[in-house]
Amino acid sequence: MEKNLQALKHQEKLAVWSERIADCRGSGIGVKAWCEGNGVSSSSYYKWQKKLFSLAAQNAPQFAEVRVAPPARISATVRLGDVSVDIHSGADAETTAMLLRILQSC
Incomplete structure (x- = not known):
């Protein structure tokens, strides 16, 4: 049960930081100014941004070449x-x- 709570807490943090990063990127101001205005350290911001981008890349669709052999006679x-x-x-x-x-x- 403890692991479930940890996983839930981690998911909650991911959701919070996802919103924060989206807010910063959509604000039109620089990361440093946004972080200062929102009480967030820029190192934490960049750490979570890297983590979220890495997760997004893992879940991105993957493409593979599929060769179809001509039908055998x-x-x-x-x-x-x-x-x-x-x-x-x-x-x-x-x-x-x-x-x-x-x-x-x-």
């Missing part, structure tokens, strides 16, 4: 009764043999 279709199996070009011998064994067991 069907080289052969094996039918046994109502069951059929398509064997695509590029299928290795082991996979093909396994498919044929499964088809045989049906």
